[in-house]
Each structure stands twice: as structure tokens, then as C-alpha cells.
Amino acid sequence: MVSIVYIENDGTEHHVDVPAGVSVMDGAKRYTIPGIEGDCGGACACATCHVYVEGDWPQRLPPPEEIEQAMLDFAFDVQPNSRLSCQIQVNDSIDGLVVRTPPRQY
Numbered sequence: 001m002v003s004i005v006y007i008e009n010d011g012t013e014h015h016v017d018v019p020a021g022v023s024v025m026d027g028a029k030r031y032t033i034p035g036i037e038g039d040c041g042g043a044c045a046c047a048t049c050h051v052y053v054e055g056d057w058p059q060r061l062p063p064p065e066e067i068e069q070a071m072l073d074f075a076f077d078v079q080p081n082s083r084l085s086c087q088i089q090v091n092d093s094i095d096g097l098v099v100r101t102p103p104r105q106y
């Protein structure tokens with residue numbers, strides 16, 4: 001299991017263990033983390049799984065593919081550390097990842 005911290009926009013923290021092989025969005029759905037919708041089920045077609053990647057994690061994660069960058073244009077309040085959580089794969093290299101949800105997804 002991989003430890004991930006999801007922080008809601010109001011500061012509420014969820015420290016959870018997510019199995020390797022799913023996405024960070026899948027992990028949020030598994031624990032019903034508020035603020036991550038994931039309407040398209042992870043097909044990179046909705047941008048409702050938008051998160052802010054905290055700390056030094058933006059540099060430590062594999063960079064976004066072109067399709068993710070294009071879809072981020074549709075997300076609300078995009079910041080330099082914005083990512084689509086369905087495109088971040090859970091594995092041991094992201095143990096301790098911290099993501100924060102945006103004020104809203106639409």
C-alpha cells in the first residue's frame with residue numbers, strides 16, 4: 001500500500017493507504033474524498049479530478065502527458081502545480097504524496 005494525503009480545500013486532511021496499480025483519483029474515490037469527482041472514470045476527458053500537488057512533489061512526479069496538459073485547460077483555477085489525479089499512477093515512488101483539492105471542480 002502507498003500512503004497518500006488528500007487535503008480538502010477547507011484544510012481537512014485524509015491520510016489513507018492506496019494500493020499500487022490504481023490512480024490517485026481512484027484512491028480518492030475509494031475513500032470518498034470530497035472534492036475529487038472523476039466524472040469520466042479516468043479517461044482524461046473531464047478534468048473533474050483536478051488537484052494541486054503539494055511540496056516538492058510536482059518535480060518528483062513524472063511530467064504530464066500532452067493529453068493531460070490539454071485537458072487541464074478545462075479545469076477550474078489552474079495553478080503551476082495542477083495535475084489531473086487520474087493520470088498519476090500509484091506506486092511506491094509516490095509514497096507520501098500530498099495533494100489538495102481546488103475550491104471547486106466546475
Ligand code: FES
Pocket residue numbers: 025037038039040041042043044045046047048049071084085086087
Ligand atoms: Fe476525468 Fe481525470 S477523471 S480527467
